[in-house]
Amino acid sequence: MEEVLTDIFLIKEKGAWGAYKPTQNIYILVGTGGNDGLIYDAGYGNKKTVKYLVAQINKLRNFFKEKNKEFNLSRLLVSHAHPDHFSGAIKLRKYLGIKIILTEKTARKLSDIKYFSQNFEASNEKVLKKKKSWFKRFKGYFLTQFGHFFFKRVYGLTLIKNPDIIIPENCEILINGEKWKIFPSPGHSSDHISLYNEKKGVLFSGDNVLSSITTWLGPPDSNLEDYISWVKEISNLPNLKLILGAHGSVIKDPRQRLKEILEHREDRTKQIEELVMKNNENGATVTAITKELYPGESRMKHRMAKGYVVLTLRYLEKNQKIYSKIDKKSKIKYFPIRS
Ligand SMILES: [Zn+2]
Numbered sequence: 001m002e003e004v005l006t007d008i009f010l011i012k013e014k015g016a017w018g019a020y021k022p023t024q025n026i027y028i029l030v031g032t033g034g035n036d037g038l039i040y041d042a043g044y045g046n047k048k049t050v051k052y053l054v055a056q057i058n059k060l061r062n063f064f065k066e067k068n069k070e071f072n073l074s075r076l077l078v079s080h081a082h083p084d085h086f087s088g089a090i091k092l093r094k095y096l097g098i099k100i101i102l103t104e105k106t107a108r109k110l111s112d113i114k115y116f117s118q119n120f121e122a123s124n125e126k127v128l129k130k131k132k133s134w135f136k137r138f139k140g141y142f143l144t145q146f147g148h149f150f151f152k153r154v155y156g157l158t159l160i161k162n163p164d165i166i167i168p169e170n171c172e173i174l175i176n177g178e179k180w181k182i183f184p185s186p187g188h189s190s191d192h193i194s195l196y197n198e199k200k201g202v203l204f205s206g207d208n209v210l211s212s213i214t215t216w217l218g219p220p221d222s223n224l225e226d227y228i229s230w231v232k233e234i235s236n237l238p239n240l241k242l243i244l245g246a247h248g249s250v251i252k253d254p255r256q257r258l259k260e261i262l263e264h265r266e267d268r269t270k271q272i273e274e275l276v277m278k279n280n281e282n283g284a285t286v287t288a289i290t291k292e293l294y295p296g297e298s299r300m301k302h303r304m305a306k307g308y309v310v311l312t313l314r315y316l317e318k319n320q321k322i323y324s325k326i327d328k329k330s331k332i333k334y335f336p337i338r339s
Contacts, residue, residue: 001056004250005202005242007031011056013043019304021154022247024084026053027204028060031176034070038175039098040195040204041079041246045087045156053088054095075165077101077173077182079206079246080192081109081119083155090158099164101173103182105191110160117144119189119221169193187227188215194234201241203234209257211248214264218307224315228265231258268293272312276322276334283325283333286310 002010009028015021027040043053057073064071076098078086089100102110109115151157167173169184178197185194188207195204207215208230217224234240235258243251251257275289290302290309297305313334316322322334 001059004244005200008202008244009060010244010250011053013049013053016154019300022084025244025246025248027244028057028073029175029180030060030064030071031178033176034064035072035074036174036176037071037073037075038173039073039076039092041085041206042076042087042089042092044084045089045091045158046154047091047156049156050088050091050095053092057096073098075099075101077195078106078160079194079204080189081106081116082189082207083151083157085206085246086110086160087151087156087158089160093164100160101165101167102160102163103167103169103191103193105169106193107160107163107166109191110163112161113148113159116159117148120144120147185230186223187230188217189221190223190226196237198237198239201239203237203240203243203254205234205243206246208245209234209243209251209254209261210245211251211257213248214261216304216307217311219310222307222311224265224308224311228262231261234258235262268308269312269315272309273316273321276313276316277336280336283327283335285331285333286313289313289334 004010007030009030011026011028013024013026015023021044024041024043026043029038029040031037043049061071073096076089076092078089078100086106092098093100109119148157167182169182171182173180173182173195178199181196181198182193183196185192185206185208192206192208194206194208196202208227209215216222217227235255240254243254243257245251271293272289275292276284278284279288286306286309287302290306293309294301294305313322313324317324317334320337322336324332324334326332
């Protein structure tokens, strides 16, 4: 546990298997006054992990007690409907007696496995229109079932069917008298929100801005253009001093980091466009572009990066730099548009 700023504590939940289960940052916002604190993000839902988090919170409680200061957590706010951010919520409510706060969008996604799954069923509309073979349909069904099993076992996935408080995406929240702004931050996921305190200059960015890696973006729920405009919007936040992300370390030079993210996205877009130009005769597939863009990387890295490549290709297509065709094997191929 670490006090990253006065009355803001960071508890790290250990992950496993590298990027398959990343280490998760859980923030405790005590605020001055101490009886109405907030937890930002619920982390994993595995029993052991939740117990660890509760033990850390009890340590914090004792720390405040020794100082004769009041300490009470009353609420938990979830940044977005990804399993590493909400799965611990139900157990934490039970152990700590807190109320779960969700936005309308996140609440809908977490109300039913059907809505939740829709956010992960990456598909391409063009290919979907074509009739799928029984093998492809079976493969899709198998992958969905395997996904549920994986997240249940490894992340402790637990949906939140009965949240206590539903808030709009744009609102203010009081934490022991301190005003914090909640605002929509689509990009990484459509329901993502951020939390900002202008006086302190502190932004909780969830998965949208991370210290050392670029966030995952991919269909069907991420939006590249929304993401870029959000990063630009954040760069202009008055008094921004510190970004606290859901993974990695504290970002002490936020404007520099945001600039790096924008430059990285611009470079990647250029590289992807160049790769389409290079393979102009036979067309370039998403897989081929991903492999060329990340040479020598593992299959897992390629699988994770594909989503971003797809979004960038769609962006280039929308801006009439490239066009796509579906070949006989239902593969989408991208070609340059000659001016
Ligand atoms: Zn996420």
